[in-house]
Structure formats: C-alpha cells, structure tokens
Amino acid sequence: MAQIRIENVRKDFGAFNAVKSSTFTIEDGEFFMLLGPSGCGKTTTLRMMAGLDLPTSGEIYIDGEEVGQKPASQRDIAFVFQMFALYPHMNVAKNISYPLRSQGMPRAQVRKKVAEIAEILGITDILNRPVGGLSGGDRQRVALGRAIVRDPKAFFMDEPLGALDAEFREHMSHELRALHDRMGATTVYVTHDQLEAMQMGDKIVVMNHGVVEQFGVPQDIYDWPATKFVAQFIGSPSMNFLDFNGSVEQGAQTVDLGDVRMAVPRQLDGGSGALTLGVRPEHVHLNDAAPYRGEVVATEYLGTTQIVTLKTRYGQVQARIPSNVAVREGARTGLEFDARTLTLFNANTGAALRSDANRKVLHHG
C-alpha cells in the first residue's frame, strides 16, 4: 500500500495538451476519485499514474519512488478497465491467476491464492467457466479479482461501473467500497458521475480541460466550490448563479444586488466588476416577505422534495423545497438565501472569492 504523489504532471498528445501541470497527493489507503466531464484529462492522468502513458513532464511518486518514466509492468499496480479487458481466450481462474504467473509463482500457491480471492468475491462456482458467457457483474468481479490477487501497491480503476446497468451499478459500488475498506488499499477511481464520486470517495479531484479545478473531501467540494465549473458540475440541480455588476469590500458581510442587500460570509479579499453569487438550491427558501423577488415558471415533483424554478432579475434560480409546500406557477414570491452558505465568484475568471466560510477549503488552490 502506498501514497501517490503527482507533481507538475503534464501530458501533450502532439499539439493537443491533455493535462496541464497537475499536482496533488493521494494518501495511503485513500479511496480517491478523479472526477470530470469527458475529455477533461482524468483518464489520461490515471493512465500516467499506471504507466500506460508516459507524462511529457513532471514527476509521479508511488510509495516515495519516482516512477514517471517507468513502464507499467514495473510499477506494481493493478488496473481495472472500463470494459474489464478480461482475456477472452482464458477461463476465469486463468484470468485471475495471470498476474501471478508473470511473477513465476509456484502452481500450488497460485491455486491457493486464486481460491482465496474467488472466495472473497463470491465467484468460486464460476472459476472454470470461459469469460465469454459471464454476466456484467461477474465480469466485473473477475476483473477485480485479477486486480487484487497480486496485492499491488495501488488500484487504478477507469470507470469500472460504466459498463453496468443502473440497478447493478448501485450494488457494485457498495461492493467496491466494502472491498476497499476491507483491504485498505490506495485506490484511484476515474468517473464522470458526480454522485458516484461523492458517494464512494474519501477525496475528490475535479478536473476540467486538463486542469485540476479543486481537490478535497466530497463535502468541502460540494459546499465550497473553488470555481464556477465545480459549482456547476457537482450537485443536481447544480448551484444557482446570479450574475451582477458590483463590488464587495474587503471584510464586507453584505453584497448589493441592485437595490437588494444580501448577507454573505465575511469576505477576505473583496473584488469588483462582474461578479456571480452562487447558492445551492436547498439553501433557497421561498418567503413572501423577502425583498428579492421572483416569478415561479416551473415546478418539478421529486417525491419528498420539489424543484421550483423561478425567474428573477439576475438570472434563473432553482429552489429545492419540501413537496408539501403548495407552489403555483406564475406566482410572484420573495427568495431568501441562507447567508452562511453563499459563495461569490469572479465572473470572468470563475474563481471563488475567499471568505471566512471557504478559506480553509480553498488553500489547495
């Protein structure tokens, strides 16, 4: 088991820059999520850690050893591919034992180890089956078996649940997390599914256009996004943005949207010009007495809650409120934001302005 450290890693494919100078550290035993939309460089980053692609520049440390330019076979890691990549010409047992046979482990020991792994994953009864006829879940378990059989320093998984149907994904994600907790191995997991990332991960890196946007524990990232991109990418529906021109003083605890004054966490830097006020839907409350007004344009019933979409002066706002509150389309009402949860962004750079509330989270930069 090992700590993994990425320093200033960059990857170019010809003229295309896939990853720009990424730096972050994955602690020993962490379940670490690389999250981002497709084409953001998350898979490339993972492949560089695994040694399937070599970084153009920068260093990768696994267990303190610089491995950036080493081939995958010398890194002692395991990789679970999205389409599993089980060897189709071998049966289940052979697939699982393949990494052991490359090390020249004696046959009896291999058999014992495979049986042990099959027991853990509950696939003892299919060991002699060819992999061709297996169900998605069993393939996934075999792929996991092949990964854990060798006790590698780290597990890398590239959207391992992507090929499964929705119902089974849920089940498999619990199984994966349980397996990780049992083995305590450092795991790096690539996904584009923000729910999966928050549900399973100890820590998340959010990437976009080859850049690390934010790095931290799921709750920090959800509550205190470092950029507008993160705020939008994480959470469903995503954070509401109110774009306005104005200024906030250093140390200010309010901000003026036109003639409406709103309370915000104490600002550390301040700023002026094009700004954006970000508020999560669950922190929007409908209160007829509130000065900031909006008109209800749509409601969406979600069981215990409902999503109410309102048209306001500075942009559309979605509120998540209990579904027993009666809301009529076309009604005008006041909106109240939970002051402690608001984030101000520089609308041009997309970066969050530092405040008392998010300064602990944002120091990662």
Added chain:
Amino acid sequence: MSFSVTEPSVRTKWFAGLLVIGYALITLIPLVWIIATGFKSPSDSISYPPVVLFEPTLEGYVNLFTDRTRATDQMLEEAGPATTWYEQIARDRGTVISGPSRYGERFLNSVIIGFGSTALCMILGTMAAYAFSRFKVPLKDDLLFFILSTRMMPPIAVAIPIFLMFRNLGLNDTHLGMILLYTAVNLSLSVWLLKGFIDEIPIEYEEAALIDGYTRFQAFYKVVLPQAATGIASTAIFCLIFAWNEYAFAVLLTSGNAQTAPPFIPTIIGVAGKDWPAVAAGATIFLVPVMVFTILLRKHLLRGITFGAVRK
C-alpha cells in the same frame, strides 16, 4: 400467406438450394473429371465420346511415381516375374520400372516452398501489422499505401528484373529464392489483412497484460496472437493457395533443384504424349494438401471473409 423478413418462403428456399447445387456441380465437374481421369487407362482417358463409367486402374499413379523403359524379352527374363502389384501393372504394358520418378521430389519442393513462404509471411506480416496497428509509425499511411501498391500490377510484370536479380544473387533455382519471392508477393496482402484483424482487438487486453507484469513482447504473443488466430489462419490460407498454385515464376526461375510441382506436372505427359492419367493423378495429389489445410481452417476462413462486415 404471412410474410416475414427473416424467414424466407419454402419456394425461395428451394430455389436458393437448387441454385447452390447447380453452382456446386458446375465448379466440381472439372475436379471430378480430373480425379476420375487419374484412375482411367490411357485409352479410356482420350476416348471419344468420353467415357463416364470405366474400369478403374492405378496405372496413372504407377506411371506418375515411376520411370519405366520398354522391356525387351531379355530384360524381362533377367528381371524375373513381377514381385509387386505396381510392377505387375508396368509389365502388363510391356515395360519395366527403372526407378522412381521425380514427382515426389517436386511435390516435396512445393511443400517446402509453399508452407515455408506462408510461415515466413505470417511471422513478418503479423509483426508488421501489429506495428502499423499499435504504434505511431512515421508516414504510416504512405507506407501502407506503398505496401499495397506492390499489388497493383501482376507480379509477373517484374519477372525479368527478378530473374536477373536472382541470377546475380545466386538465388536461381533455390528453395530460399522461391520462399523469399513468394513471401515478398504475399506480404502486402497479409499485412493489410492482418492489420484489419489486429485493429479489431481492443488495446486494453495488452494494457492489462502490461499491468499484470508482462513485457510488451510477451503481451503480443500471449494475448494478441491467440486472439488474432482467426485472422492469421484465414490469411495463411490465402497465402498458401497463392504460393502453392503459382506457375509462372516457378517455370521461369526453377528447373532442377527447386522445381515445384506445377511446372513439373505438364512434363509428365511424356514423349508419347498421351499419358493423361498420370497427369491427372499428379494434379489430384497436388490438390490434397491445400484441400486438407482449407478444410481444417474453413471456419476461420468463413469468418475471415465476413470479418468486419458487422460492427459488434
């Protein structure tokens, strides 16, 4: 009557069946004729109208594998009575067997050159196709087109330069020369076919093997090759059929040492010019290896022909 897209009507099936049987008959008649001629006597083989029912004899096969001389009474006396069935057949024609013919040798040459060039073609072709499929080869598209362009003229168009080249290199009438020549002609086809097959094998399999601690070459022969087996088999059939049947270069470049069966078979007809059963016997035996090879690999061949037609 109901109409179904997937299930053809009974009448359509009958029609299709008759069509296929008719086609099979037309293509098989020459083959059957050759095999039958091999068992005819020389007079039956050239009788007019042609005989379909005849008394089979192995004379053609005996003549194919032996050299004979017309026997004088003195020779017959010296040789004594015939001791084997094939000697008896020769005696019945008033000849004695003076020794084995060169057909066996020529046939062996065909085997060595045909299978040798096919094997070499597969080894080089698979590696080249793998490289073109997986690596960033500079000028890849140009190189692939260049390789294909060697197919754009009939190989025999360059017969004279090749003849001169072979003479200078001392490759005339050698097994090595013919193996190299057939390999060179077939390599373009095999690189292109195999590249198609290897392209279809997901790269993740090799990456998984790399992660599992294998070197790239190990990943190639332990993971890629088994999965490319179908493609390799069908490509091998195409290469073997060409090398096995090739006539023009064989006539031009071989005479004694490395002559293959195709240029040899017509010479069997002999001075008298009517030993068609022996020629037919030679052709029949010549057909056997390719037939066996193709039947053994026919599943792969079929898959090879329809390969890539449907995306999985």
